[in-house]
Amino acid sequence: MSELFYLSAVEMLGLLRERRVGAAELTEAHLRRIEQVGGEVNAIVTLTAERALAEARRLDEGLARGHWQGPLHGLPIAFKDLTDTAGIRTTYGSPLFADHVPASDALVVRRARAAGAVTLGKTNTPEFGTGSHTVNEIFGATRNPYDTAKSAGGSSGGAAAALAAGLVPLADGSDMGGSLRNPASFCNVVGLRPTPGRVPDASPTAAWFTLSVAGPMARTVADAALLMSVISGFAPTSPFAVREDGSVFAAPLDTGVAGMRVAWSPDLGGLPVDPATAAVTARAPGVLAGLGADVEQVELDLSGAEDAFRTYRAWHYASAFGELPRDLLGANVAWNVEQGLKVTGADLARAERLRSGLFQRMNAFFDTYDILICPVSQVPPFPVGQRHVTEIDGTPMPDYLAWMRSAYWISVLHAPAASVPCGFTPEGLPVGVQIVGRPWADLTVLRAAHAFEQATRYGDRRPPLG
Incomplete structure (x- = not known):
């Protein structure tokens, strides 16, 4: 009980149900942990301590009357600073919104709070979630709990670092080019990029x-x-929301992988991979084979993914941020907007054809294989003062985006993908393995990730913090 903050969320729920711990006590334990080590990692950038304690005490009072709020009853959570939280500052990592306080909660916040989660605050993100390194002009850089001289990844780097440091047991994130997976890999935690539509959005413009x-x-x-199980499920605010109820994710995960057909790609078809990362992820096929899976190394054909991703991403940035004052935007956001303003109708048509062809090729691929395993990131965590990765194993990266290809090529597939801890480099830096399934097979991905996690227990290793 001296490390209550490092129990799993499932274990915390058990203690809460048995009334061995109260929600207020659990919240206080996390607030003490934040006070103890929060400054070292800079993961939670807006703390709502008084509000969280008030919420927790209300839950304790309700439980005393026999009322269990829901599946997340009493569990502390922090939301990404891109996620709107009513009455709580939400800056999007941008000086333009440094004092912004939304009037309403995003869907994931509403669902988590209705299920009993206690809001501790907001986690750091780069400006508008741009890039897989969490640093911005308002709050500075988030540091990796396993080595505070290294990056925590991004753009959900604050969330990943907060989890690894024991500041919260649960966090939300978002992912366009790897922002749930890359920081999970860097910080030795779990991140799931769901099939699009599983967790519906309510965007009025996109x-x-x-x-x-x-x-x-x-x-x-x-x-x-x-x-x-709480944040997913149909909502009419999204035109492609998946109809299946979120309760499907409450199903047992311990079905194992025996007989599962697993494709292993060490480089996603020729991408450069840092030797330390390659050595760690190369262990994954043997682990799954040892659990009874049928594992085969494959040559992937993801041609078209690069062009399609960059075209759609650029168009989105021009659409979302093109009307903001360019001179007040950070370099990465401004560059993306500039790229987007160059996109033509012909470019979008080409991207749509490429992505459609890739979708059909991968549909056929998943007729043969149940899951694909591959690196999450092509590099281990890099120095926190470095803006981005400039070369991988001797191969120069042409821009700040290029080093994330092993994640963003997967984004184009409309598929679920998880990052699960896979081990450590000789320097003690975490490395994750990426588990990808066919579209809508999110539960299959989670079950394979659970089997891998239970067999290896790499996620049990804690960072050297106070």
């Missing part, structure tokens, strides 16, 4: 945009599935 999704982050696969 309702049909399927590259960006919201999803869960946690220290264990079971905890990620728990949060997914």
